[in-house]
Amino acid sequence: MRALVTGIAGQDGSYLAEQLVADGHEVVGMVRGDLHRERPNLAAVCEQVSLVPGDLLDHALLAGALEAAQPHVVFHLAAPSFVPASWERPAEAMAAIAGATGTLLEATRRLDPAARVVVAGSGQMFGDAGESPQTEVTPARPNTPYAVAKLAAHQLVGAMRAHHGQHASSAIAYNHESVRRPEHFLPRKVTRGAAAIALGHERELVLGDLDAVRDWSDARDIVAAMRLMADAEEPGDYVLASGRGRTVRELVAAAFAAVGLDPDEHVRTDPTFQRGPETTPNVGDPSKARDRLGWRPQHSFEDLVREMVEADLAALRAGAG
Numbered sequence: 001m002r003a004l005v006t007g008i009a010g011q012d013g014s015y016l017a018e019q020l021v022a023d024g025h026e027v028v029g030m031v032r033g034d035l036h037r038e039r040p041n042l043a044a045v046c047e048q049v050s051l052v053p054g055d056l057l058d059h060a061l062l063a064g065a066l067e068a069a070q071p072h073v074v075f076h077l078a079a080p081s082f083v084p085a086s087w088e089r090p091a092e093a094m095a096a097i098a099g100a101t102g103t104l105l106e107a108t109r110r111l112d113p114a115a116r117v118v119v120a121g122s123g124q125m126f127g128d129a130g131e132s133p134q135t136e137v138t139p140a141r142p143n144t145p146y147a148v149a150k151l152a153a154h155q156l157v158g159a160m161r162a163h164h165g166q167h168a169s170s171a172i173a174y175n176h177e178s179v180r181r182p183e184h185f186l187p188r189k190v191t192r193g194a195a196a197i198a199l200g201h202e203r204e205l206v207l208g209d210l211d212a213v214r215d216w217s218d219a220r221d222i223v224a225a226m227r228l229m230a231d232a233e234e235p236g237d238y239v240l241a242s243g244r245g246r247t248v249r250e251l252v253a254a255a256f257a258a259v260g261l262d263p264d265e266h267v268r269t270d271p272t273f274q275r276g277p278e279t280t281p282n283v284g285d286p287s288k289a290r291d292r293l294g295w296r297p298q299h300s301f302e303d304l305v306r307e308m309v310e311a312d313l314a315a316l317r318a319g320a321g
Contacts, residue, residue: 004071007078014041030054090145097149195312198259208273218299241284
């Protein structure tokens with residue numbers, strides 16, 4: 001099998017590439033910018049994958065990436081992922097998420113109607129849904145430009161599947177983390193903060209609402225589920241989540257436990273870091289993925305957080321962060 005992975009140099013794309021290469025598949029990755037610049041996340045497979053240029057806002061270049069790759073399956077993972085930034089450029093968020101998804105679906109259908117497509121969606125699209133946990137049929141009430149764009153992409157997948165018979169599936173992924181998560185995301189801020197305090201580099205960690213709820217999974221488990229979606233006989237949409245909501249306070253507790261410290265002595269809250277009230281906990285119900293795909297996550301929340309803390313400790317000791 002030859003797979004095209006958009007966003008291959010990111011957290012999810014790099015783990016997916018490693019899994020595909022390990023199973024003997026040919027992998028082509030779409031990246032933005034210089035094809036030859038260093039991409040740390042791909043260090044383990046840099047000699048085993050091919051790269052093609054692409055840009056979510058350049059539809060001709062997107063179609064060209066498909067033409068160059070000639071894939072049997074497309075994993076469309078590339079997208080702006082930092083939700084607050086979508087408020088600054090909502091039109092760009094729509095174009096980069098929904099517009100690019102439409103371009104790739106259309107180009108794939110024209111190139112090879114039998115090719116399979118998995119599009120990375122987001123549990124953020126449910127917004128203030130009014131029910132928790134959310135399932136594949138929960139009504140969506142998105143409340144950010146990012147979530148609106150993700151919902152549009154998700155619905156486009158379903159429309160193209162119904163109208164053209166494409167094997168196109170939407171992976172409704174909830175929060176998923178790893179050591180490759182950028183530091184401006186909350187979990188890495190927490191694990192790096194715990195590591196820095198343990199090493200004496202910092203004295204305190206300042207956060208917002210410790211009672212905010214998220215559904216955290218390991219990124220490696222999420223991309224494994226996407227592979228099962230691509231391999232399934234019938235296409236479909238699947239919620240990919242742990243099924244358990246955890247508070248930021250629980251995340252903090254796990255991170256500080258990994259370094260043997262009491263978070264109450266080192267963590268303080270600042271109301272200016274808090275977002276608006278969340279009326280519906282963003283928690284997913286993965287029953288469909290478990291029952292139809294046989295998906296079984298292999299990494300626990302505690303192990304994930306401990307691994308992230310250990311990576312941050314190593315990086316700080318090496319003077320890399």
